[in-house]
Amino acid sequence: MTRVLVTGFDPFDKDTYNPSWAAARLLQENPPDGAEVTAVQLPCKYDESLKVLREAVLETDPDLVMSLGLSPRSGISIERVAINVNDCPAADNAGRTLKGEPVVADGPAAYFSTLPIKRCAREVWQNGMYAEISHTAGAFVCNHVFYGLMHLLATEGKPRRGGFVHIPHTPEMPAVAQGRAPSLPVDLTAKGLRIVLSTALAHETDIDIPVGATH
Ligand code: PCA
Numbered sequence: 702m703t704r705v706l707v708t709g710f711d712p713f714d715k716d717t718y719n720p721s722w723a724a725a726r727l728l729q730e731n732p733p734d735g736a737e738v739t740a741v742q743l744p745c746k747y748d749e750s751l752k753v754l755r756e757a758v759l760e761t762d763p764d765l766v767m768s769l770g771l772s773p774r775s776g777i778s779i780e781r782v783a784i785n786v787n788d789c790p791a792a793d794n795a796g797r798t799l800k801g802e803p804v805v806a807d808g809p810a811a812y813f814s815t816l817p818i819k820r821c822a823r824e825v826w827q828n829g830m831y832a833e834i835s836h837t838a839g840a841f842v843c844n845h846v847f848y849g850l851m852h853l854l855a856t857e858g859k860p861r862r863g864g865f866v867h868i869p870h871t872p873e874m875p876a877v878a879q880g881r882a883p884s885l886p887v888d889l890t891a892k893g894l895r896i897v898l899s900t901a902l903a904h905e906t907d908i909d910i911p912v913g914a915t916h
């Protein structure tokens with residue numbers, strides 16, 4: 702049995718719901734074949750999020766970590782790169798606003814996902830759902846967790862792989878009613894994420910197709 706850690710976040714900003722946590726739990730309840738998924742909720746706080754993540758990695762000793770977060774994306778948005786910057790006008794759930802601080806002092810500028818991101822996106826497309834490769838996870842707590850995760854995996858010297866996926870709002874959320882965000886019901890989001898996960902578990906190497914944009 703392959704051990705997988707999936708993280709989601711608690712609600713942040715003005716929301717009372719975060720589908721990333723709901724999706725993580727759906728994956729724990731109904732994991733891909735051959736995988737045992739542990740879902741862990743991370744607080745949307747710069748400091749505490751990485752402490753909880755580190756403890757969860759130590760406790761569950763996963764082969765693969767997939768962290769999830771909410772963002773106004775059109776579908777399953779598979780992140781390519783985490784940057785060593787916290788810089789966002791939004792306050793985290795501890796009330797902190799950061800303006801350019803590194804995630805890890807003296808850490809490298811960026812880390813790439815170690816999941817086969819293009820292969821995962823193609824597999825989602827082939828199942829009739831929208832997926833994309835994203836070249837920025839922002840500079841708020843999601844990027845912070847993505848960078849902190851990849852730094853942990855790079856420095857602990859174990860063969861664990863990891864990555865980050867942003868997911869859309871659900872139709873009931875206020876941002877959708879206000880016309881500010883696309884939406885997808887969370888069971889469909891979980892279906893797409895299950896495809897991402899099973900593809901990542903089955904393949905260590907990526908495929909060779911161009912996915913970047915001209916802008
Ligand atoms: N999304 C935020 C933080 C928590 C979440 O679910 C982000 O994209 O940074």
